[in-house]
Amino acid sequence: MHNIMHEMHSHHQRDGSETGIMRALQKNGHKLTRQRQVILEVFLKMDGHPSPEEIHKEIRRKGYRLSLATIYRTLKMLLEAGFVRKLEFGDGQSRYERQKEGNQHLHMICKCCGQTLEAPAMDVDWLFEELAEKHAFVLHSYTTYLYGLCNACISASSKKAITQKKG
Amino acid sequence: MHNIMHEMHSHHQRDGSETGIMRALQKNGHKLTRQRQVILEVFLKMDGHPSPEEIHKEIRRKGYRLSLATIYRTLKMLLEAGFVRKLEFGDGQSRYERQKEGNQHLHMICKCCGQTLEAPAMDVDWLFEELAEKHAFVLHSYTTYLYGLCNACISASSKKAITQKKG
DNA sequence: TTCAATGCAAAACATTTGCAATCTT
DNA sequence: AAGATTGCAAATGTTTTGCATTGAA
DSSP states (O other): OOOHHHHHHHHSOSOOOHHHHHHHHHHTTOOOOHHHHHHHHHHHHOOSOOOHHHHHHHHHHTTOOOOHHHHHHHHHHHHHHTSEEEEEOSSSSEEEEEOOTTOOEEEEEETTTOOEEEEEOTTHHHHHHHHHHHTTOEEEEEEEEEEEEOHHHHHHHHHHHHHHSOO | OOOHHHHHHHHSOSOOOHHHHHHHHHHTTOOOOHHHHHHHHHHHHOOSOOOHHHHHHHHHHTTOOOOHHHHHHHHHHHHHHTSEEEEEOSSSSEEEEEOOTTOOEEEEEETTTOOEEEEEOTTHHHHHHHHHHHTTOEEEEEEEEEEEEOHHHHHHHHHHHHHHSOO
16 A cells, blocks of 8 residues: 555656556555546646645636545545655645655745745755664655745845844 | 844853743743743653643643643743744644754654654754755754654564565 | 733634445446 | 445544733732
8 A cells, every 4th residue: 555656666657647646546446536636637736835725725716626625535645655745834734745756855944934945955865864774764755844034035134124223 | 032042042151941941031021930930840851852732741740730721822932932943743743842052953753653763963964054055045943854664663574574474 | 010921711723534425446 | 236435514633812810020
């Protein structure tokens, strides 16, 4: 039941397209329902890290109609199958991003405006690997959140500081 | 109102003891109540990453009696003041750990038993710093979760594999 | 004395679940 | 036809909040 993704990559072309994922899920005993197609289709087209609620809104905006519960259930399935990653930015709701193999990245979260940007992981990969090994830990995946201020907010706040002296 | 901690470090000895923190909070206009003393005292003595609920239980176990709401409110205050860090392991409840300056570490979370261990950050620090800089991002803090299997669970599962062939 | 902080219960959320109806296969 | 999946509403679990009361300064 775990990480269908790997299987997919060995047997199929590594597309990870909507149909590719659906086929992989199907092969693993899941049924191919209209709802799952819609969720996948809409989710894959969304940028950033949408929450279940946001995915639901987007789905309705596009004229489809399905229950929030189904979105939760589908996301859980996709998570267990390894097609998505679950993120927690600390704002009370969970967020999801697509799991693209070999595309690890860090999340930089601006404390001021809440915007998140992504930085490619680069050297971090082997560093974490080495670190885990040192602790006899088998590393499967990782998530990193960098908190601070984005460029826009720094500019804004320094401008404000000039205006009102002493922030 | 933000990061009283820094202020404390420049004016006081950098102890971060219960009284040290209380004094710093007080200096910033917060009132020194019995409840806050108790929460701080108990929390600082707890290991790991206790959730508000766990802190509450521990407090009651020690014979004190105060409301869960107060714990939430106090933790929020400590968070905004920079004395604690908030963590989300993905198990549905938030967890808190003490913010010790210059003691950054990564969290290794075992997917099997749920246990978390900590690894000192080492080289990660400047790597993140460099990365942030490259994106014009001012780094304040970071949190890293490494997911995988701990030593104990690996041993256990390999033992099981021998017994039942094909896991 | 004054206003912040507390306790309590209710409210607000996000997420999960039970169950009857409905789809895939 | 059989069993998985859905929708709905209710349940759950965590966190927040309104408000009267208490307590620190």
